[in-house]
Ligand SMILES: [Ca+2]
Ligand SMILES: [Ca+2]
């Protein structure tokens with residue numbers, strides 16, 4: 029479970045810094061990140077909202093603005109990076125990021141009903157941190 033924690037925490041940090049810029053709160057909680065993902069504010073994250081935010085986060089990680097996450101743009105071991113970089117071209121593109129097992133929608137929608145609740149989000153993040 030620890031394999032993608034580095035990538036996920038990079039993403040949380042990236043989302044968090046966006047939230048901080050908007051709200052000036054010192055350290056966004058997981059609940060605040062959930063609210064950031066819940067675009068329409070209906071209290072659940074659907075798959076579209078999830079993907080939109082993962083792609084948005086990818087834009088934040090992509091510091092040299094070449095449209096993909098390069099090896100030096102994310103804190104991952106070689107082994108972890110290789111698992112995310114499925115076609116082995118040394119870059120993580122949007123499709124690869126969305127399909128990364130630990131970052132995919134299915135990893136968060138624990139009961140498989142097509143919506144991620146705050147409880148599910150908190151549980152999934154907790155699992156990533158263990
Ligand atoms: Ca929503
Ligand atoms: Ca790739």
Ligand SMILES: [Ca+2]
Pocket residue numbers: 137138139140141142143144145148
């Ligand atoms: Ca669910």
